[in-house]
Amino acid sequence: MTDEEVLSEFRAAEALLEGHFILSSGLRSPRYLQCARVLADPMRASRLASSLVASMPREIRSAIQVVVSPAMGGIIAGHEMGRALGVEALFVERPEGVFELRRGFRLEEGQKVLLMEDVVTTGLSSREAIKAVEAAGGEVIAAAALVDRSNGTADLGVPFFPLITIAVPTYAPDELPPELAAIPAVKPGSRAKPA
Template sequence: MLTQDQILTILKETNVLQTGHFNLTSGKHSGQYMQCAQVLQYPDKASQLCNEFVEYIKNQNLQVDLVIGPATGGIILAFETARILGTKTMFAERENGKMVFRRGFFVEPGQKVFVVEDVITTGGSVKEVVEIVKEQGGEVVGVGVLVNRSPQEVDFGAPLISLLKINIETYDPAQCPLCAQGVEMKKPGSRGLK
């Protein structure tokens, strides 16, 4: 298992931590952003990180039939985690603002599912995926995230493994000091503009 320092080193080496003025998917603002897609450019590094999920699954004796990631941050992570496990993978994506399974993807009743995501702040996308899995009769046995930047505990109704827990200050837009200073805004992420 990698240590927190080793994981942080991988993320720093691959330019995951961005600085500026960011409008997050959650609607909050921040002076820092974890752009986890940066590390996914390097298959060897992505594989190292996904192997941490697999080690957790094995150590917890979890049965996993399917690994699912929300688009776009979870797609590569779900694929690589499933490849290492030797199981099936798929992804959920937004349609009309709601997370859904498309492209013929579905969860079979009784399937044991592990959900992976690159970064969570509120955990909203993961919660949506968990709900879809439940609606289709599957059971979420665990959730794995590369970076957990949530200021409070997030309950997914299943055990959570965060490879890195980091506290990055966020602001409500009305109280954002970066807005007050007129710092140019970027809207990163899967629903972003830049």
């Protein structure tokens, strides 16, 4: 898929939002990609994951033994990547603020893992999930995401393969431009934070 075809999928799902958004990192943005909406259509989710898998180097694709995603946002994307790669898809969650495998999920020592996200903004969530995978015995050999909002600046410590990179401005809450400060902020993501 070309970048324009990927964006067309987001537009068709009404997943490209405009306004004043509080990101999970705490930063603010005038645009938000609601991946849950784009992934709600199983056929669309499958197309996006298949396209992402096809764009990854063959040696990485063939080495992946399991996909792990952070809950909540990454679960569907991770499941579709698992399907496209023909491997299991697990997820880590934060029952007490730190990612961990639960629900009977486990990794074998040295198992080769693809960490899959829906959106990467700062990379913090991904790095935390990678630590959880390593603590469980897995080896993250690559990370992937439907969208890289970091404009290529997120360092995950492993090769990173986004389906699309989108440059969307972000601002600290105390450094908002006037036009953004004039709009009420909303928190559309899965992690609650006070406005």
